[in-house]
Amino acid sequence: MTFNNRSIELCLVDSRLKLHRRHFVDRALTLWLAGTRSPANILRVKRDNNHMTSVTRLLILITLLGSMAFSMAQTSSEIFDGPAITVFPDHEKIGKSYPLKRALADGKQLFIAKFNRADGAGRPFATEHNFPTRRSEPGPEFQRIAGPDANSCAGCHNQPKVGGSGDFATNVFVAAPQFGTVLNESLNAAFVNERNTRSLWGIGGIEIAATEMSRELIRQRDTAMQQAKKSGLDVEVKLNAKGVSFGTISVTPEGDMDSTRLEGISPDLVIKPFNAKGTMVSIRDFTDVALNQHHGIETTEMFGETRTGFKDFDNDGKENEFSIGQTTALTLWQASLPAPNNQGFQKHPGFKLFKQIGCDSCHIPALRLQSNVFNEPNEFNREGVLAPADTKNHIRMPLPLTREGKGYVINAYTDLKRHVMCDEKRKYLCNERKKQDKVPLNEFMTSRLWDLNTKAPYCHRGDCTSITEAIEAHGGEAGATTDAFDALPRNDKVTLVKFLKQLGSREAVH
Numbered sequence: 001m002t003f004n005n006r007s008i009e010l011c012l013v014d015s016r017l018k019l020h021r022r023h024f025v026d027r028a029l030t031l032w033l034a035g036t037r038s039p040a041n042i043l044r045v046k047r048d049n050n051h052m053t054s055v056t057r058l059l060i061l062i063t064l065l066g067s068m069a070f071s072m073a074q075t076s077s078e079i080f081d082g083p084a085i086t087v088f089p090d091h092e093k094i095g096k097s098y099p100l101k102r103a104l105a106d107g108k109q110l111f112i113a114k115f116n117r118a119d120g121a122g123r124p125f126a127t128e129h130n131f132p133t134r135r136s137e138p139g140p141e142f143q144r145i146a147g148p149d150a151n152s153c154a155g156c157h158n159q160p161k162v163g164g165s166g167d168f169a170t171n172v173f174v175a176a177p178q179f180g181t182v183l184n185e186s187l188n189a190a191f192v193n194e195r196n197t198r199s200l201w202g203i204g205g206i207e208i209a210a211t212e213m214s215r216e217l218i219r220q221r222d223t224a225m226q227q228a229k230k231s232g233l234d235v236e237v238k239l240n241a242k243g244v245s246f247g248t249i250s251v252t253p254e255g256d257m258d259s260t261r262l263e264g265i266s267p268d269l270v271i272k273p274f275n276a277k278g279t280m281v282s283i284r285d286f287t288d289v290a291l292n293q294h295h296g297i298e299t300t301e302m303f304g305e306t307r308t309g310f311k312d313f314d315n316d317g318k319e320n321e322f323s324i325g326q327t328t329a330l331t332l333w334q335a336s337l338p339a340p341n342n343q344g345f346q347k348h349p350g351f352k353l354f355k356q357i358g359c360d361s362c363h364i365p366a367l368r369l370q371s372n373v374f375n376e377p378n379e380f381n382r383e384g385v386l387a388p389a390d391t392k393n394h395i396r397m398p399l400p401l402t403r404e405g406k407g408y409v410i411n412a413y414t415d416l417k418r419h420v421m422c423d424e425k426r427k428y429l430c431n432e433r434k435k436q437d438k439v440p441l442n443e444f445m446t447s448r449l450w451d452l453n454t455k456a457p458y459c460h461r462g463d464c465t466s467i468t469e470a471i472e473a474h475g476g477e478a479g480a481t482t483d484a485f486d487a488l489p490r491n492d493k494v495t496l497v498k499f500l501k502q503l504g505s506r507e508a509v510h
């Protein structure tokens with residue numbers, strides 16, 4: 001049983017918040033008594049110590065005060081620096097009385113701000129889970145693996161400048177926080193998915209593309225359901241959006257759907273373009289989770305009083321750490337990061353080889369969009385993330401995408417679909433053991449290649465030091481393409497890799 005200085009400091013923070021003295025003693029006792037680890041998903045710290053006699057309470061209090069005096073001599077719990085967050089946009093006013101341009105500048109400030117304790121950095125009594133989860137004993141303030149693991153978003157997303165990708169040293173250990181301080185388990189691939197920092201160039205256009213595709217797939221399902229109802233017969237439909245096939249569904253007149261033949265998408269038919277696994281719907285969805293996981297900054301929409309009943313869910317002494325407006329500004333700034341424009345490179349001889357051996361079947365060179373307007377919030381956001389029904393202000397931000405015909409085009413080199421990436425012959429990419437959102441362990445979202453020029457290292461774990469190794473790692477559905485690459489004459493391999501290496505060397509990046 002340990003009673004560390006951090007828990008005592010927290011009691012002091014609570015006492016500064018003028019908690020009732022009896023409550024303060026109970027709280028201190030609870031923290032102390034919670035010395036043994038209990039399941040991480042305890043939503044409330046248990047507070048019923050009423051069975052204790054007043055004498056026991058007094059004795060323990062005296063001991064506590066002794067340790068506190070010692071602790072106070074060592075540290076001050078007041079932060080004289082002031083907070084790093086200096087902007088307070090109101091979501092309802094953005095794009096109206098609060099200019100979009102100003103919100104974008106705020107978003108950048110929030111992305112580079114090195115959060116400190118006055119901002120609410122740290123989450124001693126909450127885990128990384130996006131489903132608000134409390135813990136009964138305080139977690140570590142900084143823990144490179146289990147998190148909080150960084151001071152700012154830009155601490156990882158900085159290659160070759162703010163908003164970009166990151167070195168292997170910026171890897172994140174997904175699901176590690178559930179093990180708290182148990183480092184051996186946190187590092188063990190049997191429990192934890194290690195991922196390399198992905199660049200955020202052009203992700204506004206990616207979210208627009210994903211939304212248009214989800215709408216289309218849902219429309220195809222709904223039409224089939226209406227037909228089945230009308231005819232009284234089962235209806236089968238091949239799902240396809242922007243030329244990408246997502247397998248087949250069949251629906252019954254009663255409205256049931258057989259999803260066993262779906263490919264590369266979950267049964268909700270919502271494309272989730274973000275993270276290596278393709279499980280995050282929107283930039284906002286990711287931002288809410290990243291703020292908590294990496295920094296212990298808890299957003300009002302995900303962890304605030306309305307959802308959890310607590311103003312200070314992580315119990316770090318700071319209430320309402322990140323407002324809805326601040327989350328909006330941070331999201332909009334990321335969405336506004338320019339899309340690398342690689343159109344000129346399609347004249348490169350390597351592009352011909354890329355198509356010739358079938359790399360373009362997954363890495364689609366051009367996705368066509370109907371609209372260039374980024375909508376905030378996204379209509380497919382999950383519970384806990386701001387949705388259109390939660391606000392009157394539906395922000396529309398046009399992005400400077402390349403025009404083509406009546407629409408727009410993005411040269412991201414992805415199909416926004418998940419693929420099986422390993423088999424008996426090429427096992428490299430099947431290095432994960434922890435399932436996310438029920439997605440099979442061998443499936444990954446097709447990486448965007450439009451920023452390869454500044455992206456190194458490669459592969460979801462960032463353990464491919466070169467484009468060549470990344471190609472050789474492709475197995476499963478991509479196995480035949482890898483065989484075709486292997487069969488190319490040496491000069492053609494050099495030309496193909498040269499072509500890929502140029503992607504993203506203009507526009508966004510310099």
Ligand code: HEC
Pocket residue numbers: 111149150151152153154155156157170171172174195196197198199200203273274275276277283286287290291294330334460
């Ligand atoms: C410790 C390093 C680290 C920090 C700090 C960090 N990120 Fe990330 N970020 C990552 C990694 C790693 C991924 C890829 C995750 C995956 O594939 O599962 C990622 C992915 C993302 C994505 C999705 C990109 C995509 O295409 O899939 C967004 C959006 C994002 N981060 C935003 C943020 C924001 C906003 C912050 C600050 C609140 C932040 N990140 C802080 C490492 C970091």
Ligand code: HEC
Pocket residue numbers: 276357358359360361362363418419421429444445446447448449455457458459460461467470471474477478481482485500
């Ligand atoms: C069946 C679909 C598929 C085919 C075909 C395919 N890829 Fe990929 N590619 C992927 C997926 C999925 C990933 C993400 C792998 C991961 O998560 O590590 C990827 C990743 C990559 C990466 C690493 C990108 C990064 O940022 O880490 C490169 C480079 C790449 N592919 C190039 C190619 C080339 C060149 C070809 C043709 C020889 C090809 N791919 C064929 C699906 C495919």
